[in-house]
Every structure is written in C-alpha cells, then in structure tokens.
Amino acid sequence: MKVVVSGGGTGGHIYPALALINEIKKHNSNVEFLYIGTENGLEKGIVERSEIDFKAIEITGFKRRLSFENVKTVTRFLKGVSVSKKYLKDFKPDVVIGTGGYVCGPVVYAASKLNIPTVIHEQNSLPGVTNKFLARYVNKIAICFEDAKKYFPEHKVVLTGNPRASEVLGQDPEKGRRSLGLKDNLKTVLIFGGSRGAKAINEAVLQMIPALAKKPYQVVYVTGEVHYDKVMEEMRSLKDSSNVIIKPFIHNMPEVLSAVDLIVSRAGATSLAEITALGLPSILIPSPYVTANHQEKNASSLSDHEAAIMLREQELNGNLLLSKIEGILLNDMKLTEMKRASKELGIPDAALRVYQVMKEISMK
Numbered sequence: 001m002k003v004v005v006s007g008g009g010t011g012g013h014i015y016p017a018l019a020l021i022n023e024i025k026k027h028n029s030n031v032e033f034l035y036i037g038t039e040n041g042l043e044k045g046i047v048e049r050s051e052i053d054f055k056a057i058e059i060t061g062f063k064r065r066l067s068f069e070n071v072k073t074v075t076r077f078l079k080g081v082s083v084s085k086k087y088l089k090d091f092k093p094d095v096v097i098g099t100g101g102y103v104c105g106p107v108v109y110a111a112s113k114l115n116i117p118t119v120i121h122e123q124n125s126l127p128g129v130t131n132k133f134l135a136r137y138v139n140k141i142a143i144c145f146e147d148a149k150k151y152f153p154e155h156k157v158v159l160t161g162n163p164r165a166s167e168v169l170g171q172d173p174e175k176g177r178r179s180l181g182l183k184d185n186l187k188t189v190l191i192f193g194g195s196r197g198a199k200a201i202n203e204a205v206l207q208m209i210p211a212l213a214k215k216p217y218q219v220v221y222v223t224g225e226v227h228y229d230k231v232m233e234e235m236r237s238l239k240d241s242s243n244v245i246i247k248p249f250i251h252n253m254p255e256v257l258s259a260v261d262l263i264v265s266r267a268g269a270t271s272l273a274e275i276t277a278l279g280l281p282s283i284l285i286p287s288p289y290v291t292a293n294h295q296e297k298n299a300s301s302l303s304d305h306e307a308a309i310m311l312r313e314q315e316l317n318g319n320l321l322l323s324k325i326e327g328i329l330l331n332d333m334k335l336t337e338m339k340r341a342s343k344e345l346g347i348p349d350a351a352l353r354v355y356q357v358m359k360e361i362s363m364k
C-alpha cells in the first residue's frame, strides 16, 4: 500500500498526519509513505526527524485584502498542482490524505483530478480555508467537532476526532520526566504557546518567574523556537529561576504530556485533542490572531464543560496567570474534577477511526 500525506505550516496540522501514519503502520506491514509539505513551514524539520520521505512544493496563503500577492498565490497554487501531479504520478499512491494548512490545497486537488481517493482531516470546529475549498473535490472529510459538519457536504463527513489523541496515550511518564530532568515528587505545570510559541504568554511567564522559585511545584516552560533567544536574554536579569525548566521546543510531547498535571497553552485544536485524551486540566489562552477567532471557540468547548479555564490575551499578566495556576494545582478537589471533565471530552480511538475512513475509500 502507498499513502501520500500532506499538511503543514504549524504543528497542529503536522502531528495529526504523523499520528495517522503510525496508525496505518500498525495495521499494514507493507506500506510506503510520501509526505508533501513546504520547505519553510515547521513540517520539513518535524517530518525529517520521523524518517518519512519528504518532498516540497511552494505555496502561500491568500491575503484577505485584494493585492498583487494574491495573483502570485494563484500562480503558485497552479504551479503547486502541476508539481504535485508529477510527484503523485511518480509515487502512485492508493490514497492521499490532507490534514490542513495551505500546502495540502494543491496536493489534494491534484490527487482528485488524477482520480486518486482523497480524504481531508479538519481539526477545528471552524474549518480552515483550504479544507473548505477542497471539500467539493474529496471523497471523505474527517472532523473532530460536530460543529464543523455544517460547513461541508453532509454525505462526506465522518466524526473521527484527532489521531494525535490516540498517540499521546499509553506513554511512559518516567521517560517524559527523565528527558527534562523533572523531579518525580513534585507536581508539574507545562506552559507552551502552541507549536510556534506566543509572545503574550512569554511576557506573562517572565513576570511570574521570580515568584516560581519558592513554589512547591515545578514548571516546564516552552518558549517557541523563534522566541527562545530573546527569552533567555531576559532571563539573565532574573536572579533565581529554580523550579523552571525552559526549552525552545519539545520533540517528545506525548511522553512529556503524560508526566504533567496541568497545561497552560493556546487553544489550538490538536493540543486540545491531546489534553482531553489524557484528561488533563488546562488554562487556555486563545490566540486572537487566527481566522474568525476560532481558538476561542476551541477553548469554549472545554471551558463550557469545566474541563478548562479560559483566559483572554487582553487580561493576561503574570499575577493573574499565577493565581489561576495555583487555584487549580493546589486544590486537589478542583484538579480531580477538571481531570474528569477533560477526559469525558476526549476521543481516544480517533486514529483508528480516521484509518477506517481511509481504508474504506482506498478499497473502493
């Protein structure tokens, strides 16, 4: 069996693709994969670490305003379709899967024009532009929230959840602790700002650092690759940063997630699928810089069920964040209640569900 996977730009589109690849491998010993992404998204580095063959096309997204850039984007899209067709004709896949981000537009479109079975995966309750465009060309659309259904042709939609939910389960927390040098007798808070980091979260965490030194818990703080040097420079002026482990990015997130007690993060849909699969409590700070404010909708899907607390970026500061963290972490009853509510929202068998959709269309 041969499978092409495409998705990229940010981790929220890439990790579900890789989780699905792992699920496919579980069911098929003889399977070849090709990942088509871009050179400049996060996918190149992440996919290469996983030893999956990677090919790149050039593509950018549309600007909301009319502009010359959009003319260039159309030209790139058409070129992307033609390069994708070449890759697909050479590789001859049985099925092509798109997991979102601009890059899967030309790849999945080219596949449908070549009559190769196609499926797209939409992580968010409010679908992205690429998936909305692809909806009329693909065979099936795997979704994670009931709310996403109304944006797509009904007969193509299957509620599967996010394959990454399955991947974070059954990990060894001890390995996660060891990889970061965490103590096993202290509770742990993991703070990160999505796959690229978030300036506003970084600013709030830096304000909290002096107070964290005296706390009876430990913090793993992920800055995002692009923000790391600046954060470390600011750290130099802070005398005591004990209790805090700072990283630019975490590559073994499933192991680390299994070792922590509370998450502070943006409200990207893939992170939320991981958090709910594990039944972790969270403080969510939705990014206000995303299309149609969709992260706030993602966050509400947890906070409405008391599985998370939502903090808006405008109100965020170090003191407030610290008090919210302690309100959960130092209150065992609250912690247990939030864990239960979070677990109830998870779809742990999502990877198998997406695999079944893919299998069904590729057998036809």
Ligand SMILES: CC(=O)N[C@H]1[C@@H](OP(=O)(O)OP(=O)(O)OC[C@H]2O[C@@H](n3ccc(=O)[nH]c3=O)[C@H](O)[C@@H]2O)O[C@H](CO)[C@@H](O)[C@@H]1O
Pocket: 010, 011, 012, 013, 015, 100, 123, 124, 164, 192, 193, 194, 195, 196, 222, 248, 249, 250, 251, 252, 253, 266, 267, 268, 269, 270, 271, 272, 274, 287, 289, 290, 294, 295, 298
């Ligand atoms: C700014 C933007 O457009 N964000 C979108 C993007 O977010 P983003 O890429 O930030 O997506 P998510 O938060 O959903 O997922 C991040 C993924 O990266 C992983 N991770 C993160 C940090 C780290 O150090 N190591 C690591 O492995 C997480 O475990 C997770 O698997 O895709 C999501 C899923 O479509 C959308 O909901 C978000 O709105």
